[in-house]
Each structure stands twice: as structure tokens, then as C-alpha cells.
Amino acid sequence: xxxxVMVADLRRCVGCQTCTAACKEGNxxxxxxxxxxxxxxxxxxxxNVNRVFxxxxxxxxxxxxxxxxxxxxxxGQRADGIVTIDYELCIGCSYCAMACPYDARSMVDHAEYxxxxxxxxxxxxxxxxxxxxxxxxxxxxxxxxxxxxxxxxIPGQDPxxxxxCVNSCISGAxxxxxxxxxxxxxxxxxxxxxxxxxxESEGTEPGFYYVWDKGTL
Amino acid sequence: MSQTVxxxxxxxxxxxxxxxxxxxxxxxxxxxxxxxAAVNGAPFRVxxxxxxxxxxxxxxxxxxxxxxxxxxxxxxxxxxxxWMTREGMVxxxxxxxxxxxVLTANVPAxxxxxxxAAGFLFCQARILRAARGIPAWxxxxxxxxxxxxxxxxxxxxxxxxxxxxxxxxVIxxxxxxxRxxxxxxxxxxxxxxxxAARSLAxxxxxxARLARAAQLVGLAAIAVALGIVVAAHGVPSGMAVPxxxxxxxxxxxxxxxxxxxxxxxxxxxxxxxxxxxxTRGKGGGHARPV
Numbered sequence: 277x278x279x280x281v282m283v284a285d286l287r288r289c290v291g292c293q294t295c296t297a298a299c300k301e302g303n304x305x306x307x308x309x310x311x312x313x314x315x316x317x318x319x320x321x322x323x324n325v326n327r328v329f330x331x332x333x334x335x336x337x338x339x340x341x342x343x344x345x346x347x348x349x350x351x352g353q354r355a356d357g358i359v360t361i362d363y364e365l366c367i368g369c370s371y372c373a374m375a376c377p378y379d380a381r382s383m384v385d386h387a388e389y390x391x392x393x394x395x396x397x398x399x400x401x402x403x404x405x406x407x408x409x410x411x412x413x414x415x416x417x418x419x420x421x422x423x424x425x426x427x428x429x430i431p432g433q434d435p436x437x438x439x440x441c442v443n444s445c446i447s448g449a450x451x452x453x454x455x456x457x458x459x460x461x462x463x464x465x466x467x468x469x470x471x472x473x474x475x476e477s478e479g480t481e482p483g484f485y486y487v488w489d490k491g492t493l
Numbered sequence: 494m495s496q497t498v499x500x501x502x503x504x505x506x507x508x509x510x511x512x513x514x515x516x517x518x519x520x521x522x523x524x525x526x527x528x529x530a531a532v533n534g535a536p537f538r539v540x541x542x543x544x545x546x547x548x549x550x551x552x553x554x555x556x557x558x559x560x561x562x563x564x565x566x567x568x569x570x571x572x573x574x575x576w577m578t579r580e581g582m583v584x585x586x587x588x589x590x591x592x593x594x595v596l597t598a599n600v601p602a603x604x605x606x607x608x609x610a611a612g613f614l615f616c617q618a619r620i621l622r623a624a625r626g627i628p629a630w631x632x633x634x635x636x637x638x639x640x641x642x643x644x645x646x647x648x649x650x651x652x653x654x655x656x657x658x659x660x661x662x663v664i665x666x667x668x669x670x671x672r673x674x675x676x677x678x679x680x681x682x683x684x685x686x687x688x689a690a691r692s693l694a695x696x697x698x699x700x701a702r703l704a705r706a707a708q709l710v711g712l713a714a715i716a717v718a719l720g721i722v723v724a725a726h727g728v729p730s731g732m733a734v735p736x737x738x739x740x741x742x743x744x745x746x747x748x749x750x751x752x753x754x755x756x757x758x759x760x761x762x763x764x765x766x767x768x769x770x771x772t773r774g775k776g777g778g779h780a781r782p783v
Contacts (some may be wrong), residue, residue, distance in 0.1 A: 285771075286770075286771035287771040287772060287773050315499055315765055317499065317765070317767070319767075319770065326770045328767065328770055328771060330765060330767065332765065341623070341625045341626075343574075344574045344575070344623065345574070345575050345576070345577065345620075345623050345624075346571060346575060347567070347568040347569075347570065347571050347575040347577040347578040347581070348564070348567035348568060348570050348571065349567075349570045349571045350567070365564075365567055365570070366560075366561065366564075366567075367559050367560070367561050367562075367564045367565060367567050367568060368559045368560020368561045369555075369558075369559045369560075369568070369577065370505035370506060370559075370560075371575075371577055371620070371624075373503070373505050373626065374503065374505065374506065374624040374626050374627055374630070374760075375623060375624050375625050375626055376625070376626045377625050377626050377763045378626075378763075379501075379626060379762045379763070383505060383560060385560060408560075409560030409561045410560055410561060472767075472768050472769065474765065474766065475763065475766065478625050480625075486767075487771075488769050488770070488771040488772065489769075489771065489772045490772075
């Protein structure tokens with residue numbers, strides 16, 4: 277059974293926001309909506325301070341609370357673990373946004389474009405009416421994965437079958453792939469490094485891993 | 494673009510959503526007390542009709558808020574796990590049953606409506622409890638708070654539109670005390686939650702203090718009214734009736750204020766929490782807790 281996950285190596289991320297831009301360009305999200313974000317966090321007090329960049333977005337949980345609360349069954353989950361939204365079923369109640377511990381869902385009530393009243397050529401091809409008044413979020417670029425695997429490509433290894441944010445990452449901080457592939461790069465990366473998942477106490481079993489040190493605990 | 498904010502006030506549910514919890518809470522509480530009146534042979538139809546109106550008004554406000562209102566019927570698709578679906582399903586039975594009870598003055602129908610109203614209120618409480626992204630709503634004590642507040646609001650309104658006899662004052666006082674206990678329990682739970690500091694700060698603002706004062710004054714007014722009625726051997730005389738009205742109105746209005754704040758102001762998203770900082774630099778480093 278395939279289970280796609282993403283890994284963010286916090287040691288490598290430099291906070292350049294290239295993944296954010298790639299996601300935005302590729303998915304045509306309106307102003308103010310970012311499916312992939314990189315948080316710039318400072319902790320501690322002077323002189324003992326730390327700074328860390330944390331890529332965030334939909335964690336494609338194994339037990340997604342958004343799917344549990346969704347009254348219309350618009351939120352679903354594929355066999356490969358990707359959490360989806362059916363724009364034709366969603367009523368735009370935003371309950372999923374309230375249930376998501378990762379603040380990963382967005383909704384816009386009317387079409388907005390980056391430069392004025394009219395969409396740019398790129399926006400015109402990517403922004404559809406179906407995404408107005410409904411919940412939206414990161415899809416792990418499911419369309420690219422499906423198109424790629426249909427051609428025999430491997431998500432996470434072949435760029436054409438890999439999420440845009442991972443492809444664009446300049447420091448190799450983002451990785452993607454099937455965690456069930458025991459000899460694959462994701463399983464190896466997680467086996468050789470220490471990692472955590474966010475808000476695990478909520479029982480969501482996120483499909484997003486944060487690597488923070490080498491070696492195992 | 495640097496993004497340093499990890500917890501922010503939720504922007505999706507505004508006063509329209511709060512209106513559902515206000516109308517639904519007061520309405521369902523009023524339906525429950527009206528059914529109690531029906532059992533006791535007291536006039537109940539006006540109170541029951543108003544209660545149903547509150548529930549319907551709240552749901553109408555939600556309808557105005559959703560992004561795709563013409564797909565509203567899709568809300569009934571997920572009864573297996575969604576409390577919002579369950580709320581809707583209970584409502585579509587509650588309204589016609591309640592209307593029948595109002596039109597026919599049928600006591601069993603009124604009782605059935607009360608049962609459904611209690612279920613509706615429970616669903617509303619669980620809707621908030623299931624919001625794992627908002628620590629202030631995720632509190633375990635939120636369920637009791639919403640239930641007790643709805644009953645306090647409904648029994649308070651009943652003192653105005655129904656009657657101020659001893660038993661209704663006792664119910665209103667009981668509900669007000671229950672709500673007071675639920676509120677204190679909720680606040681204690683919130684204070685023990687690491688990510689709820691900003692929500693707690695909202696409940697220390699002037700509007701929150703005003704709602705809280707109204708709640709306490711209302712409770713006192715109902716208690717004094719009850720004392721006067723008991724002293725007069727069950728006859729609502731002198732200041733008892735106006736005090737009961739004031740107490741009832743304050744019980745309801747303080748609940749509305751609290752819910753408006755809870756939904757629109759105190760709903761902060763869960764902040765990002767890093768259990769450790771990444772190790773960087775030559776030779777690695779030591780893991781440091783955040």
C-alpha cells in the first residue's frame with residue numbers, strides 16, 4: 277500500500293520561500309492564500325536565541341480531523357493517503373478550517389487576482405470558478421502525481437511526478453515519496469535521522485515529517 | 494516574505510456563525526422549558542414558538558455565511574462523524590414537530606420537541622468541541638458550558654414571555670447556577686491550556702467583563718425574585734415580576750455576549766509547536782528544547 281508523505285529537513289531550510297512561490301505559481305492561488313508556507317520563527321531570549329524556518333501546509337493526516345467534521349463529505353482521503361476536497365460538494369461552511377490543527381485551509385468568497393481586476397494569463401488558466409466559496413488547501417500536487425505515475429514515473433524521484441514545492445527547493449530541505457517503500461529514499465531518510473511530527477497529541481498521524489538531527493534516538 | 498505569526502484569530506466564522514450558537518442555544522433552551530410548562534399545564538405555545546424561531550433564525554444566519562448557500566442540502570451527507578450534519582438533521586425534525594405542538598397545543602409533541610431541542614443543543618456543543626484547530630473551543634468543558642448557557646438563556650427568556658411563578662424561577666436559578674459552575678470550570682480548563690493565553694486575554698477585556706457582570710447581576714436578580722415569591726407564599730407580587738424580567742433578560746443577553754466573544758474574538762488557531770530546534774553547524778550540535 278502506498279502512503280505519500282513529505283519530509284522537511286529543518287537543518288537545511290533557509291527560508292527562501294521558493295517553495296511558496298512555486299506552489300503559488302503552479303496552483304494559481306489567489307492573493308492571501310498560500311497552500312505552502314514557510315514560517316520564520318525566533319525562540320529564546322537574547323543572547324540565547326534561535327531562528328528556524330518551518331515549512332507548513334496540509335499535513336495529509338492519516339486521521340484527518342477536517343474529514344471527520346466535514347458535513348458534506350467533500351473532504352476525502354485517497355488510498356495513497358492524500359487528503360482531497362471535492363469542490364463540487366463543498367458548501368463553504370469552513371468547519372474544516374476550524375478543525376485543522378495546522379491552519380492549512382483557506383477560503384475566498386470572490387475571485388481576486390494578483391494584478392487588478394483581470395487575471396493574468398497564468399491565473400486565467402489556473403483559477404476556476406469552482407474554487408470560489410469553497411475550502412481549498414495543498415493537494416500534494418495530486419494531479420502531477422497521477423499524471424506522472426500513469427507514465428511510470430516515481431513521485432519524489434522523477435520531477436514530473438513530484439510536488440512543485442519539492443522540485444523548487446534550493447537546499448534539498450523538502451523530500452517527498454512513499455513511506456511504505458521500505459528501501460526508498462523517504463524511509464531511509466527517516467531511519468537515519470531524528471524527526472518529529474507536529475501536534476501528534478491530537479491523534480492526526482500527520483503525513484509530514486520534520487527532520488531535526490542526524491542519527492536515531 | 495517573512496511569516497512570523499503562527500497563531501492568529503480565526504477569520505472564517507463571524508457574527509453570523511455566532512448567531513447560530515446564540516439563536517440555537519436560546520431557542521432550544523426555551524423549547525425545553527416550554528415543554529416543562531406544557532407538562533405542568535401552564536401556557537407554553539408562545540414560548541415554544543419563540544424557541545423554534547430562535548433555532549430557525551440561527552440556522553438562517555449560518556445559511557447566509559456559507560460560501561455556497563445553494564448547496565446547503567449537502568450538509569446532510571455525513572451523519573457518521575460530523576456534528577454539523579447531525580445538528581442539521583435534528584433541526585429538520587425539530588422544526589415541524591415544534592410547529593405541530595404550537596398549532597395543536599399537543600403536550601406529547603411538545604415533549605418530543607424538547608427532546609430534539611436538547612439534542613440540537615448537544616450537537617452545537619459538540620461542533621465546537623470537534624474544532625481541533627481552535628484550542629479555546631477544543632476545551633473539554635465547552636460542552637457543559639454551551640448546554641448550561643442555552644438552558645440559562647432559555648429559562649431566562651421564559652420568565653419574560655411565560656410566567657414568573659416559583660417553579661420557573663427555580664428552573665432559571667438552577668440553570669444560572671449551573672452555567673456559573675460551567676463557566677468557572679471552562680475558565681480553569683482554559684487557564685491550564687498552554688495555547689489558550691490569547692483567548693484568556695479576550696475574556697479579560699471590557700466587553701467580556703460586561704457580559705460577566707450581567708451574568709452575575711442576572712443571577713442575583715432571579716434569586717431575589719424567587720425569595721420574594723417564596724416569602725409571598727408563591728404569589729409573584731411587588732418587585733418579583735420586574736426583577737424576574739430583568740434577571741431573565743440579563744441571563745439571556747450575557748450568554749449572547751459570551752458566545753459572540755467566544756466565536757468571533759477568542760477563537761485563535763493552534764500555534765506551531767517545535768519540540769526541539771534543529772541542530773546546525775560543523776559537527777552538529779546539541780538538541781535544545783524550544
